[in-house]
Amino acid sequence: MTISLRTLALTTALSLALASTAQADVTIRYLASHGGLSAHELAEELGYFQGTGITLDNVGYAGGGPESLMALAGGSVELGSAATAAVLNSIAGGNDFLAAYPSNGINDQVQSxxxxxxxxxxxxxxxxxxxxxxxxxxxxxxxxxxxxxxxxxxxxxxxxxxxxxxxxxxxxxxxxxxxxxxxxxxxxxxxxxxxxxxxxxxxxxxxxxxxGEIAGGFIVLRRDWADDHPAEARAFVEASARALDYARENPDETRAIFARVLEDRGENPQVAQFFKGYGVRQGGLAVERDLQFWIDVLEREGRLEHGKLKAADILFTPAKTVAAN
The missing domain is CATH 3.40.190.10 (Periplasmic binding protein-like II)
Incomplete structure (x- = not known):
């Protein structure tokens, strides 16, 4: 894998910028998924967390989103990853989660x-x-x-x-x-x-x-953790969003990183050649429709009380979170 001088410069600049806001050394435990990397894992491989005080700790694999959210609710990890509907169901059930950034999206290139x-x-x-x-x-x-x-x-x-x-x-x-x-x-x-x-x-x-084109799922943080670590939460989200853009702009390099990490994990590195991208819009952050579409569906099905959840209250907003603390 070859990373250009421009990419290295951008990585260094991002790390320095995020380091200026980080306040503490924190470890973020998470469950990985077979056959791929989440954007925060890619960000770590690219060095985007250098100087932020953030250390990622892969503590195993999740069989699916609900399992990941259960681990988050139980406090055995600091972040979860699940489909939007599963995230909303979990929040409606009493878990105070924030949708940090879209883990993946669907479009004409990346889809189920x-x-x-x-x-x-x-x-x-x-x-x-x-x-x-x-x-x-x-x-x-x-x-x-x-x-x-x-x-x-x-x-x-x-x-x-x-x-x-x-x-x-x-x-x-x-x-x-x-x-x-x-x-x-x-x-x-x-x-x-x-x-x-x-x-x-x-x-x-x-x-x-x-x-249609929409975020398929989210990386999720507990609200209390984000409140206790506002600068680190912001650094985490911004570095992960930058990694989403990196993957779009550098598909071959991203597949090479995937192959190396999958091999290190004991998985089949050959599957990395089929990675199409994350399918997330430029900038890596969500818009309210990404959540509101499923809120409307759950309300229609009677699984969610009308007006109980609002997309704006669930979406993590880095600048607002840091300013409030």
Whole structure:
């Protein structure tokens, strides 16, 4: 991997700027995901946390967003990562979380894709009624995407049978006929790329067809932690957002970093070549629609009291947070 002098200069400048606001040495524990890196992990590899007082500590893997949020609520980690709907459900359930930055987004380049075998009779959203669909976890992005897809077709939202399958096994269970559809999440483009390369699969629909361009999930902080560490929270978010931009502007270098880190973790480094990007808009930060879309869905389904949550109250705003402290 080659990093240009300009990139090194920008990294140094960012680190110095963030160091000027950091107030304490803090360790941020987190759970990683198989097959990829979150933007804060990429930021660490790029040296964006140098001088900020922040140390990242990978304490294991999360099987899905709800598991990550449970660890955050229980205090065993300082950040979580989950689909937007799962984050909102957790907050509505009493957890005082802040949506720090969008972990991934969906657009025409980066999206969750629902695959079937080439000879499958499933050719549309309507055809998944009564079929078994493999998703990474229940109560998160793929679950709610299926529900919303069926709702838009005026079908019962629970008309498909969802089963949980870890990302590395999505291709296997589809090819063996254990499921009718395998949903590769927007954060699983590495696994999706391998499956597509092996051939014999056909895409039925993707989440951009259903939701449009939107943040797919968020890195989440506890509000009390952000209140206690305002400068460090700001440094964390700004460095991670810079890493999201770096990945967009330097895809080859990013894939090289992914491959090296995955190999160091004992994972398959070859899947890194299929990383398409994070799918997040330029600047790396969220807008209110990223949350409000799902707030409206949850209110419509009766899962959330109308007016209980407001996007503006959940989105982390670095400048506002530091100023308030």
């Amino acid at each position: 894709i629902f695959y079937v075998l080439e000879d499958s009779p499933v050719r549309s959203i309507e055809d998944i009624v009564g079929k078994t669909v493999a998703v990474n976890t229940l109560g998160a992005h793929l679950d709610y995407t299926v529900r919303e897809a069926l709702h838009q077709k005026r079908l019962a939202q629970d008309a498909a049978n969802l089963v949980t399958v870890p990302g590395p096994q999505l291709e296997q269970v589809l090819r063996s006929g254990q499921v009718d559809v395998s949903a590769f999440g927007y954060w699983q483009t590495t696994f999706e790329g391998v499956a597509r390369q092996n051939g014999g699969l056909r895409a039925v629909f993707d989440d951009t067809d259903v939701l």
